[in-house]
Amino acid sequence: MKKIALYAALLCLSSSLFGYTLNGRKWFSSGEATFHLNNSNGPACCISSSEQQSEISAGVRAWGIASLGSATTLSGARADGVNVVSWSKLGGTTLGVTNYTTTDTSQSVTCGGNLFYRFVEVDVRFNNAFKWQTSSGCSGGYDLQGVATHEFGHVVGLGHSSVNGATMYPSVGACDFSTQSLSTDDKNGYNAIYSCR
Numbered sequence: 001m002k003k004i005a006l007y008a009a010l011l012c013l014s015s016s017l018f019g020y021t022l023n024g025r026k027w028f029s030s031g032e033a034t035f036h037l038n039n040s041n042g043p044a045c046c047i048s049s050s051e052q053q054s055e056i057s058a059g060v061r062a063w064g065i066a067s068l069g070s071a072t073t074l075s076g077a078r079a080d081g082v083n084v085v086s087w088s089k090l091g092g093t094t095l096g097v098t099n100y101t102t103t104d105t106s107q108s109v110t111c112g113g114n115l116f117y118r119f120v121e122v123d124v125r126f127n128n129a130f131k132w133q134t135s136s137g138c139s140g141g142y143d144l145q146g147v148a149t150h151e152f153g154h155v156v157g158l159g160h161s162s163v164n165g166a167t168m169y170p171s172v173g174a175c176d177f178s179t180q181s182l183s184t185d186d187k188n189g190y191n192a193i194y195s196c197r
């Protein structure tokens with residue numbers, strides 16, 4: 001009985017050491033994780049098309065394995081064989097959404113005791129109904145780079161974190177630019193997925 005109590009205590013302690021969650025999917029190579037931006041239908045307020053591309057690109061680069069490729073006219077959330085980043089009206093207060101369009105469950109790898117299936121296609125959409133801004137000035141808008149960094153955390157295989165202040169925390173306020181930089185929890189989650197290639 002003492003061994004069971006000790007095991008339960010250790011299990012609770014180990015799960016409280018991190019807040020990140022894994023979604024059981026990963027890119028098997030960086031070449032598969034190239035994303036193509038469709039900037040048409042972007043937000044009406046406060047950020048130019050070139051600023052959109054720059055801010056989204058910074059969010060992609062934060063994670064290492066993904067990259068931003070050429071532009072596209074395709075839109076997201078469709079299984080078309082292309083990883084697309086695009087704009088659309090999303091429901092409620094959703095700033096961005098990541099759609100796991102295609103996963104190959106016939107290919108898997110185990111890393112650190114966690115089973116991961118191979119991503120084939122993932123699309124990201126940002127809500128064009130919101131006011132988006134850059135860190136150079138803010139008047140009630142949302143940080144596109146920070147939200148892009150969060151969405152691309154999902155792209156690399158992370159779920160939400162319970163650590164307030166982590167990029168993968170499930171909410172962010174207007175004019176909050178703190179999610180542009182990865183926290184220790186975000187980095188630990190990434191390493192739990194990609195420390196084994």
